[in-house]
């Protein structure tokens with residue numbers, strides 16, 4: 294397997310990949326979009342930082358790419374939606390550079406408060422000017438932290454230690470968490486209006502692009518100072534230039550820009566009261582080692598089919614949940630595959646229902662495995678856990694998750710149904726304590742069957758001799774029956790049968806069974 298490393302990533306971290314047998318690493322940095330598209334053609338994994346742009350065009354040529362590893366946090370340089378459609382896992386290293394980015398933010402804030410870069414440049418130039426660089430203290434000032442995630446929280450803690458008042462804005466910040474951190478929770482408008490210093494720590498998304506725009510600058514105190522060590526574009530650069538020119542903003546410290554590298558003629562470069570660093574937030578020895586190790590391990594895990602944690606395009610699965618769900622993941626995929634094979638025609642309105650204890654868990658990953666099993670009839674190897682929901686959506690198939698914690702005779706029941714040309718069809722399964730997984734329902738019929746191996750499924754009229762005739766045909770074809778389950782509603786009415794068989798059933802044998810009077814549906818199933 295080939296891993297293409299397209300940005301500068303710690304060599305020591307990459308050792309984690311180098312020691313894996315069958316993994317070959319190619320380092321090629323500074324590639325253009327066209328060159329990256331060409332280079333990624335033969336790659337199974339791609340490793341990047343923020344510099345390489347993994348666009349739709351790059352991914353179009355990525356024939357065998359299974360995983361993109363981002364040695365850092367932000368994935369805004371990766372077209373995650375395009376990767377997801379192609380079933381490519383995107384993993385990052387979410388907390389390896391938190392402290393470095395936080396400390397850089399603090400360095401920028403203090404540099405801004407005390408004019409350190411300009412004072413340094415002045416001394417270097419042979420000048421001894423003490424009057425031009427009178428600063429302000431942080432103590433007693435109000436800091437607005439926009440985005441109270443990992444980095445924002447660490448910044449808030451340090452600001453408290455400096456005696457600052459901290460106002461936090463984050464849609465997910467709870468009252469309890471704010472209280473615990475000793476900060477005030479506020480709406481965005483109120484946070485920026487109260488602040489002497491503002492620092493942004495959100496990802497760059499549709500919602501956060503130009504979150505700090507001209508209207509927001511207008512709300513700020515005169516003489517406010519603003520820091521961006523998160524992503525270029527969260528602050529509208531044009532609005533910032535206008536606010537600097539108007540004297541509204543006393544200073545800005547920027548590590549990230551709408552366009553990187555920052556163009557030589559960018560209007561922001563005209564302002565002496567703006568501090569620039571070239572996207573250095575994560576550039577420490579520690580952070581680079583941390584993120585490289587995490588992402589190298591994650592990429593190896595994906596390539597080797599082992600569990601991984603930090604996928605940005607899959608629901609998260611911690612160790613406890615993963616251990617609990619493990620047998621259900623196998624059952625879920627098989628139930629999906631069973632329903633898909635029972636009804637191989639078109640499908641709509643899929644319902645994945647969780648009953649009993651299972652309904653109390655986070656089942657989003659499990660639903661994907663069900664969907665993967667279900668769609669594998671139609672999409673074969675193209676479908677995986679990453680793209681199953683997208684493929685369903687693109688095929689116009691509505692997928693619902695239903696939870697009924699109290700409504701099952703089983704401790705837990707996983708039930709999958711879909712609207713098919715024969716009406717709504719349903720299969721259900723459970724885990725017996727100590728006895729493993731079972732299929733317990735097909736449509737309205739109760740059965741009890743191991744969900745594995747090769748099977749024959751029939752729908753037939755419940756009359757004497759049916760089982761014998763089927764057994765005879767299989768016997769003549771030298772096909773052994775492992776187990777058998779029959780379900781019926783009333784004596785002499787409709788019935789279903791599931792037979793497990795020890796070897797593949799040739800189509801002529803299936804046809805012969807299908808000819809028996811009273812059998813109206815026959816399917817070969819493989820789970």
Ligand SMILES: NC(=O)c1ccc[n+]([C@@H]2O[C@H](COP(=O)([O-])OP(=O)(O)OC[C@H]3O[C@@H](n4cnc5c(N)ncnc54)[C@H](O)[C@@H]3O)[C@@H](O)[C@H]2O)c1
Nearest residue numbers: 366367394440441442443444463494495496522523574575
């Ligand atoms: N300059 C650098 O080198 C550098 C280094 C590391 C991280 N970063 C960037 O810093 C940012 C934050 O990283 P993190 O690790 O703290 O991420 P995080 O996911 O832990 O935190 C992001 C927070 O932003 C919040 N958020 C999302 N949308 C929001 C909105 N509209 N308004 C307010 N808050 C919103 C989220 O709820 C979350 O709490 C990322 O963009 C990352 O790329 C930059």
Ligand SMILES: O=C(O)[C@H](O)COP(=O)(O)O
Nearest residue numbers: 342343344365366367575
């Ligand atoms: O999102 C991140 O992790 C930072 O922006 C770091 O980016 P870098 O890996 O290019 O330093």
